[in-house]
Amino acid sequence: MLRLVSSAIIAGFFAHSLNASPPGLVPRDPGTLPGQRAAHAPVIDGTLAEGEWPEKGHGEGFTDKDTGNPSDEKGEFWLCYDDKFVYFAGRAWTDPKRVVADEYRQNVDLSGNDAFHLAVDGLNSGQDIDLFSMNAQGATGLRLSGGRAAKTEWLGEFEAVGKKTETGWQVEARIPWSLVRLPAPGVRDMVFNVLWYRSNKSNTYEWVFTRDDFKNFPHWTGVDVPQVSNQRSVKLLPYFYAGIDDDNRHIANAGLDLKTELSSDLTLVGTANPDFRNIENNILSLDHSYFERLADDARPFFQEGSRFRSFGFDQRIYASQRIHDFDTGLNLYGTLGGGTQLGLISTIDFGNQSTFAGSLGHRFDATKTLDLAYVRNEQEGARSDAFNLFYDQRVGEYDLFLTTQMTNDEVAKTGSRIDTGIFRQNGGVNMSFEFIQVTPDFFPRLGFSPEQDLRGFSASYGREIQPKSGPVQGWVYQGSANSFTHLDGSAYRQSVTAEAGAQLRSDYSVQLAAEVSKFEGSNDHIVMLQLARPISNPYRAVSFSVASGRFGGEDYRSYGFNLRYKPVKRMQVMARSQWVDFHGFDNQVVLSANYDIGRYEAVGGRLVRQGDDWNWYLSYRLSGKRGNEFFLILGDPNSPTFRHSLILKAVIPVSVRY
Numbered sequence: 001m002l003r004l005v006s007s008a009i010i011a012g013f014f015a016h017s018l019n020a021s022p023p024g025l026v027p028r029d030p031g032t033l034p035g036q037r038a039a040h041a042p043v044i045d046g047t048l049a050e051g052e053w054p055e056k057g058h059g060e061g062f063t064d065k066d067t068g069n070p071s072d073e074k075g076e077f078w079l080c081y082d083d084k085f086v087y088f089a090g091r092a093w094t095d096p097k098r099v100v101a102d103e104y105r106q107n108v109d110l111s112g113n114d115a116f117h118l119a120v121d122g123l124n125s126g127q128d129i130d131l132f133s134m135n136a137q138g139a140t141g142l143r144l145s146g147g148r149a150a151k152t153e154w155l156g157e158f159e160a161v162g163k164k165t166e167t168g169w170q171v172e173a174r175i176p177w178s179l180v181r182l183p184a185p186g187v188r189d190m191v192f193n194v195l196w197y198r199s200n201k202s203n204t205y206e207w208v209f210t211r212d213d214f215k216n217f218p219h220w221t222g223v224d225v226p227q228v229s230n231q232r233s234v235k236l237l238p239y240f241y242a243g244i245d246d247d248n249r250h251i252a253n254a255g256l257d258l259k260t261e262l263s264s265d266l267t268l269v270g271t272a273n274p275d276f277r278n279i280e281n282n283i284l285s286l287d288h289s290y291f292e293r294l295a296d297d298a299r300p301f302f303q304e305g306s307r308f309r310s311f312g313f314d315q316r317i318y319a320s321q322r323i324h325d326f327d328t329g330l331n332l333y334g335t336l337g338g339g340t341q342l343g344l345i346s347t348i349d350f351g352n353q354s355t356f357a358g359s360l361g362h363r364f365d366a367t368k369t370l371d372l373a374y375v376r377n378e379q380e381g382a383r384s385d386a387f388n389l390f391y392d393q394r395v396g397e398y399d400l401f402l403t404t405q406m407t408n409d410e411v412a413k414t415g416s417r418i419d420t421g422i423f424r425q426n427g428g429v430n431m432s433f434e435f436i437q438v439t440p441d442f443f444p445r446l447g448f449s450p451e452q453d454l455r456g457f458s459a460s461y462g463r464e465i466q467p468k469s470g471p472v473q474g475w476v477y478q479g480s481a482n483s484f485t486h487l488d489g490s491a492y493r494q495s496v497t498a499e500a501g502a503q504l505r506s507d508y509s510v511q512l513a514a515e516v517s518k519f520e521g522s523n524d525h526i527v528m529l530q531l532a533r534p535i536s537n538p539y540r541a542v543s544f545s546v547a548s549g550r551f552g553g554e555d556y557r558s559y560g561f562n563l564r565y566k567p568v569k570r571m572q573v574m575a576r577s578q579w580v581d582f583h584g585f586d587n588q589v590v591l592s593a594n595y596d597i598g599r600y601e602a603v604g605g606r607l608v609r610q611g612d613d614w615n616w617y618l619s620y621r622l623s624g625k626r627g628n629e630f631f632l633i634l635g636d637p638n639s640p641t642f643r644h645s646l647i648l649k650a651v652i653p654v655s656v657r658y
Contacts, residue, residue: 031208033059033192035223036080042087044172046138046161053078053089062196062205065212066464067428071205073168075196077116083226084177088132090116091170092196099169100199101136102539102566105599105624106157110134110141112538114199116171121191122182122225125339126214126363130180134160136169145181145307152626153235153653154259177228181265181335185227190220199536201473202503211426213394215366234260236654239275241631243647251647253277257301266334266342269304273327278649280637283608286580286588288526288556290519291450297321305333308343309359310371310390315417317386317405317444318357318375323347326355339363354378355446359388367394377446384409384445398424407444415442415452428464430478433457439487454492456484462499475502493519507534515549524551530560539566557581570596586611600625606637613640628652 036057043052060076063069074093081087092099092114099114113135121129133141138161156179162171191214194207210216237257245251255273262268282295297303302320311318329347336342343359355378361371373388389404405417421434440453462478478499484492495517503509511530518524526549534541545560563575576590587609594604605618617635629651636643 031059031218032221033057033079033218034221037224038080038082038087041082041085042080042089042172042174044087044159044161044174046163046170046172048078048089048091048170048172053087054080059194059207062207063209064428064466065195065204065206065209066426067466068209068211068426069428069466071196071198072468073198075116075205077194077207079118079192079194079220081177081223086118086120086175086177086180088116088118088134088173088175089171090134090194090196092116092168092198094168094198094200096164096166096168098200098536099136099164100537100539101139101162101164101169103135103139104137105596106140107142107152107155107624108139110139110197112199113139113197114169115141115197117195117197118173118175119193119195120180120220121217122180122188123335124183124189124191125335125341126191126366128181128335128341132158132173132175132179134162134171134173136162136164136171138162138171140173142179144179152624153237153655177226182225182228185225188223188225190223191217192220193217202535203474211397213366213397213426232261233655233657234258236656237651238654239649239651241275241278241647241649243633243645245645246643251645259304262332263334265337266332267305269301269331269333271301271329271331274299274301274329275649276325278631278633278637278647280606283588283590285560286558286578286586288551288558288580288582290551292448293450294319294321294448301329301331302345304331305343305345308333308341308361309345309357309373310343310361310388311357311359311373311375311447312388312390312403312405315405315419315438315444315447315449317373317388317407317447319446319448320345322446323353323355325349326353352379357446368392375444375446382410382445384412384443386444386447397426398422405442405444407442409441409443409445412441412443412445415439417442417449421458428466430462431460433459436484437487453486454484455487456482456492458482471504471506473503473505475500477501491518491521493517503535507536508532509535519552522552525549526551526556532562539564539572551582554583555581605635610640615639615642623651626653 034056036054057080058076058078060074062071062075076091078089101113103110103113110133115133115135118132119129128145130145131143140158140160142155158173158175158179160171160173162169193210196205198205208216208218235258240254242252253275255275258270260268276299279298281298284293284295297320326347326349332344334342340362346356348354356376359371359373361369363369369392371390375386377384384407386407387405392399392401400422401420403419407415417438419434419436421432423432424430435457437455438452442449442452460478460480462476464474464476466474480497483494486492495515497513497515499513501509501511509532513528516525526547528545528547530543530545532541532543541564543562547558549556558578558580560578565573567573573593578588580586589609592606594602596602601622603620605616607616617633617637620632623629631649633647636645
């Protein structure tokens with residue numbers, strides 16, 4: 001059965017590649033929008049006055065970014081500029097009662113909110129995209145190229161004002177040129193696009209349907225790029241905290257973060273004695289896996305410039321979670337011109353460990369990319385080196401890729417990994433086929449490689465469909481298969497997975513998945529079902545999940561519950577629980593709550609139960625603005641059990657010009 005289904009998936013992959021794209025999925029020609037200098041700066045008040053915005057800077061007509069289907073609701077935007085700012089306005093013609101606009105603050109995550117997103121690649125590199133997001137309350141989100149920590153003095157900010165109207169919602173924004181990575185002053189063409197997230201569809205739409213292909217992105221033409229005055233400075237973020245720990249023991253600590261722009265394209269971040277104790281880490285679920293899993297790293301030092309560092313994908317030679325504590329670190333990232341980007345990061349734990357990781361990427365043109373990376377760990381009895389080469393070339397609608405990784409470890413000796421294949425992900429269809437080989441001694445000590453000693457293939461095919469009528473708003477299906485042996489030819493693992501999901505116009509969603517597998521001689525299987533409602537509101541929703549199967553000859557059962565609720569306007573409560581019956585009973589409960597006292601003040605906390613262990617903490621924070629920030633923390637966010645601790649922390653930004 002495994003071989004039969006695997007063959008069907010592979011046959012479907014190649015059959016699709018021989019057929020033309022379905023009707024309605026042909027991308028429109030790359031669009032252009034002429035750069036319009038504003039004769040008079042638009043008033044940013046959320047009201048689109050007649051004649052306020054230049055008609056030549058107007059665009060309308062959006063398509064689903066995954067399927068290419070035209071939006072059944074109208075969206076439009078305007079774009080212009082002057083010597084100091086880029087000005088953007090967006091208008092959505094939709095049911096205002098279904099518009100989600102719960103966020104009202106600056107520099108926040110707008111996921112789930114109806115929002116317009118202006119994406120700008122000022123260097124035309126295909127790599128340095130700055131994303132400016134805004135919703136119907138004028139809340140803003142920033143995702144600047146390379147990744148930035150959240151402190152306003154480091155990240156920057158822009159102004160937006162939005163409002164709901166009788167016909168939908170609209171927003172106006174003023175974005176400083178200093179937030180955009182820019183070429184030299186003069187008349188230039190820039191790559192850009194406008195995206196529109198519709199909560200009533202739970203889909204993102206884009207002005208020009210690009211198929212995620214850089215050569216299809218629209219151009220903002222003839223823009224007279226100004227000379228942006230960026231005063232050279234070192235931005236310092238010293239922190240201090242003091243308090244009482246277990247047994248009334250007094251504790252105190254201090255440290256420093258710094259950031260400076262070495263040039264318009266290179267940024268240097270440094271830290272001395274960073275504070276990781278008071279950062280809330282992510283928590284993994286209890287889902288079954290034969291292999292190691294890693295939670296995402298929430299520490300700001302490692303988030304800075306993260307998109308300039310490429311070390312692999314599902315298996316990578318560098319994972320910052322491996323570095324627990326260190327005394328000092330440096331982080332350099334940016335572009336070197338000509339489509340080349342650089343990311344270097346190093347840490348030192350004096351007397352114990354020093355690490356270095358560097359990545360160099362180059363985009364030759366819109367279709368070819370090469371990334372090289374090197375990682376070094378210096379530690380007594382655990383020295384290691386790791387190398388990564390990744391090459392990607394787009395041919396028509398397909399990406400051909402090759403990843404080669406090598407390690408040389410003091411203990412595990414020399415190993416290698418190769419991963420090569422082809423994938424396509426656009427037009428509502430995603431498919432992939434890849435060959436993987438990993439030697440037994442492949443060991444990236446600072447990386448993530450959950451399995452070794454294997455050779456074989458993996459293939460997948462999926463489709464997203466959006467009916468124009470009926471109770472189903474959209475549905476997806478996905479099939480995947482893999483077959484791996486050990487390098488000596490003995491059996492290792494095989495699996496076939498089928499998944500299907502439906503999003504109903506009644507705001508329900510249903511997901512069903514099943515997997516049949518064989519792992520090291522064990523015949524396994526699992527079936528999973530999830531129900532959720534509503535799917536259009538990220539702040540008020542509930543979901544249930546159940547899974548039943550068998551692993552290693554033992555029955556497996558899992559039950560999950562997720563709740564997001566707003567009892568009052570400024571309070572968000574989230575609860576997650578999971579019960580697992582497998583080799584005994586285990587359970588997990590995660591409950592968090594946050595109440596906004598004002599735009600920059602909040603109280604919150606989290607309670608975590610893992611088996612028989614309980615931990616909770618409470619906090620007050622005055623943050624998110626320019627100037628000093630203060631935090632009062634009762635408990636330890638990351639302790640396995642409750643820790644008697646009360647800490648007052650202050651962060652005092654200082655800027656030194658040079």
